[in-house]
Amino acid sequence: MYTNASLKEIRATYAQHLVPQLVTAVVIIDDDLNIQYLNSSAEALFSKSLNRLYQQRFLSIFTHCSISTERLIQVLKTGQDFTDSDVVLEFIENYHITIEVTASVALFNDKEHILLECKQIDKQKQISAEVFQEQQWEAARDLIRGLAHEIKNPLGGLRGAAQLLDKELNPDQQEFTSMIIEQADRLTNLVDRLLGPNQLPRLEMHNIHEVLEKVRQLVSMDNVNQIEILRDYDPSIPDIEIDTEKLQQSLLNIIRNATQILDESGVITLKTRIATNQTINGKQVKLAVKISIIDNGPGIPAEIQDTIFYPMVSGRDDGTGLGLSIAQTLVHQHKGKLSCHSYPGRTEFTILLPLPKRV
Template sequence: MQSPDSATTTLINNLNTALVMVDEHLNIVYANHAGEALFETGTKQLYGHSLYEFFMPGSIKGSRLKAALRKGEDFTENEIRLCFRENRFVQADLTVTNLQTEDGPRLLFELRKIDQQKRISRENQQNAQHYAARELIRGLAHEIKNPLGGIRGAAQLLEKVLENKEHQEFTQMIIEQSDRLRNLVDRLLGPNSLPRLQWSNLHQALEKVRTLMRVDSETPVTMVRDYDPSIPDVHIDQDMIQQAVLNIVRNSIQALSEAHTPSPEIRLVTRVERQMTIQGKRHPLVAKLKIVDNGPGIPPTIRDTLFYPMVSSKQNGSGLGLSIAQTLINHHGGRIDVDSHPGHTEFVLYLPIDRKESLNEQ
């Protein structure tokens, strides 16, 4: 049986609402789990530090907060836009409450992300669109592959009876183009095999991507790591996660190269998200992987169809990389979000963190 204090702490830490308390100097003295997730850091990096350290200059109205402390007034603001120093934006409803404690006056911030419900709605719409697109492609693939097989077979038979070598070059062209179209259709269908799940360190897959891009990429791009070492092992298919991240990183490098971005940089960031709903299922813990670049951003014209096959803003781009990445993450019960504006594009991969004992009980 939990003590009342322990039960209350558990209850507060399982709230979706971020609770953050500051003292009269606006230094943080408390944050629940949702509050830590809001700042994307732990209590050691929060407690004792000023609010000003985490937000862009001018984002925090210190004079209003100090006036609220001085006068003991509470206030509420709706749909505010919080601008964090790492160029991250969060839209939320905010309530500020004055508290009198043994240690002096305090301000309690209650923040509820209003983009959470929008994300769930967007995720449902995205999944429905992705499913419809894949079903359409499956039907088209069936209609294309059958005649392609016949065309290729007829060309092979024709090649055997042709004596003129020049004419045989044409039959070879038919065979080669038939094979090219068949390979394109197979790529459109994407990976169909189920993931081979194993308990793995997520950062191993990221390091393999970093190593590969150092060798494979012709564009000099700085790859910055910002990992959370506390993330436990995740039940994933390492190869699939590596492929999904690789597809996104390659897209970013190509965008940086084509835009001739000065000092091109890609950041790989890992954090833990708590109490998150993905594909209609609630997860206490989720691994959050961000791939952030300082490129030109995604054109608004393709933002809503970005994960569709054959949609691309790149020169000579096939438009398959992101579609395949989404399929691979969906195989893991996860999801991909994207936020982009000029100078900042951020793909966020969410992967549920299951407990080993709970999986063993199933």
């Protein structure tokens, strides 16, 4: 039969030897939200040791965290646990992870502290989100193609009838048929844009930075708000098979979206890197070119972030919702992936283009 003293000793021994070995990241913070303990999994997750983070305010080690201070303090006040399965942590080094967090009250050094159990879920979330978004995107494209053809057929007949009628009318009445023809042409043009590019890319070996420099030059010529455009290129990136015109159009659509919401304090950064072991459209790719377009604007509204690449979805009142959809199509034609991560103060569009295997 165990005594209370021996049970306490057993618990302490298990805590001492097992908690550091847990795969789940364990963080203990005090009532001032200062870090008191990290196990080895938490050190790996945050890429920093306990010695470095001890007594640092938990939220200060991130540039952005989707859990608020008030929510953490509420755990101690009420004693009620909470679990959040979609917490985004943005680090000072400009990379982010998605974790599942359970927060509860735990005794530590004979005082109540907040215990955070964290599990990184980026890969699972990314794969499931990509599969779902790919299915939805394809369904939306098929629906629009069907609607577009249904609209174009009667529009052609309407325009032809207006042209015939125009010949029978006197000049005073021809302004009405001219208006019908003009609006029919406008709708036809809109439908063609909805259908998006239908020609396959003409792939040739090119330097990705030449394309980025051309885009930067074009945007700078129409930079009314004098937005600062910074470059952060990796010169070691080899030439890659691309259609320069199509990729240029994709980049322009993304960057011009940013310039339309930024003011004089706006900054856009064009960044290139080599990315390893990436999943692109369900396939594992060892090496890829990663192009990032980063701005310091207000961010994309949370309610449309999952559908931002669908046709007719826009974060602006005067937007058509076609620019990003076309950009997505053009990147897909390169067997690449276009994604977005956004919160107030930082929006990052990322294009991943697979590098061919070296012989």
